[in-house]
Amino acid sequence: MKRFSPLLVPLGALAIWEAVSRLSRVSHELLPPPEKVAFRLWDGFAHGGMTGDLAASLLRELSGFVIGATGGVALGLLLGLSRPANRLLGPLFLGYRQVALFAWVPLLSMWFGGGEQGKVAFIALAAMAPAAVNTWRGTSTLPHSYIELSRVLMFRPLDYVRFVALPGALPAILTGLRSSLIAAWLATVGAELFLDVAPGLGGRMNEGRETFQMDLVLASVVLLGLLGLTFSRLAVAAEKSLLKRRAA
Amino acid sequence: MPALDITGVDRTFHVAGKPVPALRDISLSVHEGEFVAIVGASGCGKSTLLRLILGLDRPDRGEVRIDGQPVRGPGLDRGIVFQEHRLLPWLTAETNVAAALRRSGLDSAQRRQRVAEYLDLVGLTAFAKAWPAQLSGGMAQRVAIARALVNRPRFLLLDEPLGALDALTRLRLQAELARIVRHGGTTALLVTHDVDEAVFLADRLVVMQPHPGRISDVLTVDPAARRDRSSAAFLRVRDKVLGMLGVETEGARAAAYETAA
Amino acid sequence: MKIRQAGSRVVAGIAVPLLLLGAWSLTAREGWLPDQILPAPGVVMATLKEFIASGELQDATLISLERVAKGFAVGAVAGLIFGAAIGLSPRLNRLFGPTFLGLAQVPLLAWMPVMILLVGIDEALKVILIGIATFIPVVLNVAQGFRDVPPALREVGAVLLFDPWSMLMQIVLPAAVPSVFTGLREGLANAWQTVIAVELFASSEGLGYLMSWGRQLFQLDLVLAVVVVLAVIGFALNWGLARIEGRLGRWQLRPA
Numbered sequence: 001m002k003r004f005s006p007l008l009v010p011l012g013a014l015a016i017w018e019a020v021s022r023l024s025r026v027s028h029e030l031l032p033p034p035e036k037v038a039f040r041l042w043d044g045f046a047h048g049g050m051t052g053d054l055a056a057s058l059l060r061e062l063s064g065f066v067i068g069a070t071g072g073v074a075l076g077l078l079l080g081l082s083r084p085a086n087r088l089l090g091p092l093f094l095g096y097r098q099v100a101l102f103a104w105v106p107l108l109s110m111w112f113g114g115g116e117q118g119k120v121a122f123i124a125l126a127a128m129a130p131a132a133v134n135t136w137r138g139t140s141t142l143p144h145s146y147i148e149l150s151r152v153l154m155f156r157p158l159d160y161v162r163f164v165a166l167p168g169a170l171p172a173i174l175t176g177l178r179s180s181l182i183a184a185w186l187a188t189v190g191a192e193l194f195l196d197v198a199p200g201l202g203g204r205m206n207e208g209r210e211t212f213q214m215d216l217v218l219a220s221v222v223l224l225g226l227l228g229l230t231f232s233r234l235a236v237a238a239e240k241s242l243l244k245r246r247a248a
Numbered sequence: 249m250p251a252l253d254i255t256g257v258d259r260t261f262h263v264a265g266k267p268v269p270a271l272r273d274i275s276l277s278v279h280e281g282e283f284v285a286i287v288g289a290s291g292c293g294k295s296t297l298l299r300l301i302l303g304l305d306r307p308d309r310g311e312v313r314i315d316g317q318p319v320r321g322p323g324l325d326r327g328i329v330f331q332e333h334r335l336l337p338w339l340t341a342e343t344n345v346a347a348a349l350r351r352s353g354l355d356s357a358q359r360r361q362r363v364a365e366y367l368d369l370v371g372l373t374a375f376a377k378a379w380p381a382q383l384s385g386g387m388a389q390r391v392a393i394a395r396a397l398v399n400r401p402r403f404l405l406l407d408e409p410l411g412a413l414d415a416l417t418r419l420r421l422q423a424e425l426a427r428i429v430r431h432g433g434t435t436a437l438l439v440t441h442d443v444d445e446a447v448f449l450a451d452r453l454v455v456m457q458p459h460p461g462r463i464s465d466v467l468t469v470d471p472a473a474r475r476d477r478s479s480a481a482f483l484r485v486r487d488k489v490l491g492m493l494g495v496e497t498e499g500a501r502a503a504a505y506e507t508a509a
Numbered sequence: 510m511k512i513r514q515a516g517s518r519v520v521a522g523i524a525v526p527l528l529l530l531g532a533w534s535l536t537a538r539e540g541w542l543p544d545q546i547l548p549a550p551g552v553v554m555a556t557l558k559e560f561i562a563s564g565e566l567q568d569a570t571l572i573s574l575e576r577v578a579k580g581f582a583v584g585a586v587a588g589l590i591f592g593a594a595i596g597l598s599p600r601l602n603r604l605f606g607p608t609f610l611g612l613a614q615v616p617l618l619a620w621m622p623v624m625i626l627l628v629g630i631d632e633a634l635k636v637i638l639i640g641i642a643t644f645i646p647v648v649l650n651v652a653q654g655f656r657d658v659p660p661a662l663r664e665v666g667a668v669l670l671f672d673p674w675s676m677l678m679q680i681v682l683p684a685a686v687p688s689v690f691t692g693l694r695e696g697l698a699n700a701w702q703t704v705i706a707v708e709l710f711a712s713s714e715g716l717g718y719l720m721s722w723g724r725q726l727f728q729l730d731l732v733l734a735v736v737v738v739l740a741v742i743g744f745a746l747n748w749g750l751a752r753i754e755g756r757l758g759r760w761q762l763r764p765a
Contacts, residue, residue, distance in 0.1 A: 005600075006607035013608075030626065087521035095526070098743025099736055102706035102717075106724035106732050111546060189616040194710045209622035217622045221615055228614035304667060322668045334665045338683040347679065351670045 032215040041219040049199070054223070056199040057188055060116075064123025065184035069177055072128035076135025076176065081165060086140075093132065101126055101187065105194060119191050126187030130179035138172025139165055171243060178235040185231055189224060249316060250277035251435055252301065252403065256310035259296055269460035270296045274310070276454060276463065280402075283429060283436045285450035287443055289493060293461025294439040298407050301437065302328055314403075324351060327396035329409040333388040335380040335395075342367060342376040345395045352399055366394040369428060386417040393425070397432065404429060406438045410445065422448055443489050447482060448474060455492050465492055548730040557734040565719070566738065573704050573715040574742075576632070580639025581700045585693060587640070588647025592692070595648070596655025597681070606652075613645050617699075618706060630711045635704065642703040646695035654688025655681060690754050697746060705739065 014034055020026065021033035028036070044050035078085045079093065104125055112118030146168060150160045166173075192202020201220055208216030259271040270293040278284050286294045299305045300312050303321040312319045327348075335344045342363050349359045367373050370390040380388055389409060396404060409425075410418040426449055429436045440446050446453055447469055455465040467489070473481030487497050530550060536542055537549030544552075560566040595602040595609070620641060624634050658681050666676045708717020716735055723731030 005603045009604055009608045010611070084521075087518060088525045091522035092526050092529075095740055095744075098740045098747070100702045100705035100739055100743070102702065102709055103720060103736055103739050105709060106720050107729070107736070110724060110727070110729060110732075186616045186618070190618040190706060193618055193621060194706075205619065205622045209625055212626065214623075214626055217626060221619050221623060224619045225611065225615040228616060229611065232614060302668065304664065322670055324670060328668055330661070330664075332661060334661050336662065336665070336680065336683070338686075348669050350675065 029212055029214055032218065036215045037218045037222065040213075040215040041222060044204075044216070044219060050201075050204065050223070052199045053201045053204045054227075056197075057192060057201045060119055060192075060200065061123060061184050061188040064120045064188065065127045065181055067120070068124035068127025068184060069131045069180045071124065072131025072176070072180060073135045073173060075128070076132040076137075076173075077139060077161075077165075079132070079136045080139025080169070081161065097129055097133075101129075102190060102194075105191065109195060114195070119188075119195065119197060122191050123184050123187045127180040127184040130183050131173075131176045134172050134176025134179065135169065138169030138176070141172075142168045171239075174239045174242060178232075178239060181231055181235055182228075185228060251280045251315065252276075252278040252437075253313045253316075254297075254301070254310070255313070257297075257300065257307040257312065258309035259293070259300065259305070259307050271300075271307075272460035272462050274461070274463060276466075278435060278437065280435055281433055282452060283438070283450045284452050284454060285438045285440060285446035286454045286456060287440060287446045287489060287493070288456035288461075289441060289458060291461075292456040292458040294456050295407055296461065297456075298328070298405050298437065298439050301403070302326055302405055324399045325401050326403045326405060327399060327401040328405040328407065329389070329392050329396045331408040331411045333380070333385070333392040335388055335391055337380050340377050340379055341372060341383065341391045344380070344391055345398050348395045348398050362398055363394075366398045367391075369397070369431070370394045370424070384417075385413050386421060389413065389421065390424070393428065397428070397434070400432065400434075402435060404434045404436045406436065406440075408440055409438075410442070411440070418442075418445070425449060443486055443493070444477070447486050447489065448477060453485075453489060455489060545727055545729065548733070552730045553733045553737070556728075556730040557737065560719075560731070560734065566734075569714065569716045569719050570738065570742070573708060573717065576635050576708075576715065577639060577697075577700050577704050580636045580704070581643050581697055583636060584640035584643025584700065585647055585696055588644045588692065588696065589651055589689070591644075592648040592651025593655055596652035596685070602652070609648065613649075617642050617645075617703060621707070621711070625711065634711065635707050638707055639700045639703050642699040643696035646699055647692040650688045650692025650695065651685065654685035654692070657688070658684040686757065690750075690757070694750050694754075697750065701743070701746065 017031075018033055018035075021028065021031050024031075032040075041050075075089075075093070079090055080086070105122055108118045108122050108125075112121060142165065146164050147160075150164050155163070189202055191197070192200040193206060194202075196206050197203045198207075201224060205217055205220045208214070208220065254274055254276045257271055257274040258269075261268045261270055274293075274297060276284075286297065288294050296305070300307055301319065303319045303323065303326070314325070335341075336347065339347065345363045345366060346359055349362060352359070354362065364373065364376075367376055370393055372387060372390055372394070375383065375387060375391075380391075383391065389412075393409070406425075410421055413421065422445055429449075436449075438446065438449060450469055451471075453467045453469060454463055455467070456462065457464045467485065469485055470481060473479060473485055476482060490497055533547070534550055536547060537544075537552075557566070591605075591609075595606050617638065621634075621638060624637055628634050628637065662680055662684060663676070666680045671679060704715070705717045705720075708715040709721045710717075712718045716738065720732050720735045723729065723735070
């Protein structure tokens with residue numbers, strides 16, 4: 001019985017939702033019953049072009065993520081390993097991070113004339129910061145004993161990076177990549193909603209909102225939630241398998 | 249009647265599905281005012297025994313009685329000093345000691361006086377308002393001792409209290425501990441794997457062996473031998489105990505030869 | 510020697526920004542990029558001054574901050590209660606934890622269309638969204654803080670015969686404080702990010718709206734001016750929170 005208790009609340013909520021939807025006078029447009037949402041979700045994939053939306057959103061996200069995360073890790077390594085780079089770029093990076101992320105949307109959309117690159121650029125920006133911060137922290141907080149060890153073993157700088165810094169910072173880097181992936185996803189959804197992008201899940205949600213089709217909107221929310229969950233699980237699994245051989 | 253009476257105690261834990269007999273058929277009587285040291289290697293169950301006396305755990309078989317009454321839970325008659333000082337990091341030294349007095353029934357003036365008295369006993373009056381993070385290991389442990397004693401408990405339990413400290417601080421605090429416990433006439437039970445410490449401090453030594461945890465020997469230590477760490481008498485007792493614990497020394501072999509002869 | 514070190518740090522820190530500023534100035538002056546893409550720094554400063562003089566900037570800032578305050582207050586209080594509940598009670602955690610985690614997977618802004626259909630686009634929308642943005646990190650951190658009380662310290666409470674209330678107030682709560690603060694800090698950062706995002710697209714006032722307006726009129730100088738203001742506010746918020754945290758966490762001082 002204990003094992004099933006996590007399901008109590010969602011199932012209970014679904015039951016209440018169903019009851020309210022059927023028994024109250026709230027219109028079905030405002031509060032569609034759960035099965036209508038489920039149907040809309042299925043229908044969206046079968047006939048409504050949601051596959052295309054999903055593909056477009058994912059492509060955008062992954063392109064932005066790859067660009068942003070790579071840049072972020074590189075920046076983090078630079079800031080963490082090179083004292084001069086840290087002194088020169090550190091404050092600027094910290095200053096940049098004070099600005100709310102979505103503030104860059106108007107700027108980027110104007111610079112890229114509203115094209116696809118603008119959105120990908122924004123997503124890349126979103127992905128960059130978590131990757132950079134975590135990588136920076138990982139490389140700059142290596143135990144001092146490791147640094148002394150490499151000196152004693154006469155490591156050259158490149159050896160140090162390869163054999164000590166990178167493996168040592170790997171857990172932090174992976175955490176950063178995980179946060180980066182989530183940030184990219186949030187940025188994708190946000191940007192698509194705001195810029196009313198189609199094809200794309202955001203644009204589809206906007207369509208649902210504009211035409212007062214709550215079932216479409218909710219179906220998209222469910223889909224986004226499932227996607228978010230999948231991303232998280234994948235990222236955690238990847239992290240675990242990459243760090244598997246390490247002792248506690 | 250002995251102040252503390254342990255009869256036929258068993259305690260088994262289950263780790264990863266397998267039963268681990270931490271204690272098997274433990275029987276021990278402790279009299280008022282005695283200083284008893286329990287020595288043994290890791291895994292012989294000595295800390296488990298202490299937790300049973302403290303009331304943080306219950307035996308599977310047998311009984312732990314104080315004045316004939318079975319122990320059902322913690323009480324102010326038993327104070328404990330753990331190996332880590334376990335001072336609450338967000339309270340100063342004096343408020344940490346005062347925390348032990350919440351159930352004592354004393355009014356605030358009395359409490360303040362008691363706290364000052366025991367901080368003075370452990371020599372830390374000057375550091376009453378310091379935070380634990382500002383104290384050295386030895387000082388923090390002294391505050392923990394004050395906290396354990398401030399209720400004037402009948403029993404003072406010490407679970408490897410000096411294990412986390414460096415060797416020099418340890419020696420100094422051993423002398424302190426001897427003075428403090430004699431001062432109050434408290435009945436003390438010390439768990440340690442440092443045989444020298446046990447011989448130095450205790451009236452009686454209980455030697456435990458692991459797998460399963462059991463008492464193998466009980467020795468009485470002659471107060472004369474205890475006085476001087478370097479005396480032949482001290483070393484004889486020490487080596488004898490070390491031998492029981494499987495540590496061979498020149499002296500141990502000679503002692504065994506002597507007893508055999 | 511220390512002053513020299515500090516001085517050289519400052520110089521190094523502002524070297525690159527100054528360089529970029531110089532390059533920016535040069536680009537604008539030489540006209541390498543059209544004014545629409547990159548207005549001169551001087552123009553941006555002028556716009557900033559203009560909007561301060563007319564009071565529009567202050568008004569917009571206050572509106573945005575007020576929204577953050579309302580949403581944060583709601584989200585933080587709700588988050589503290591819910592987080593404490595699931596952190597202290599394993600049963601409540603089993604019941605509500607997974608549902609909460611599942612709902613937290615949905616990107617925050619995805620709730621916007623749902624909320625717009627339900628409550629329209631006025632203040633309620635913003636407060637709700639900011640509230641959610643605050644709620645999630647607060648719950649996660651608070652729950653963990655309550656769960657991670659060191660068992661060693663709980664034992665001290667048991668040995669000293671603490672009753673459940675004393676245990677809570679003397680041991681569990683103080684032990685959880687650092688995590689609570691981390692949660693509040695993250696919640697505030699999220700709240701701030703959300704208010705700007707929401708104002709960009711569903712509001713007619715506030716800093717986000719100013720940016721959106723600037724964009725619609727192709728006035729990049731206004732947009733950049735607001736970016737500067739956002740950076741300043743961001744710094745101020747962080748600094749303020751760090752100060753509060755420092756005072757409450759006095760006991761975490763490392764020995765000198």
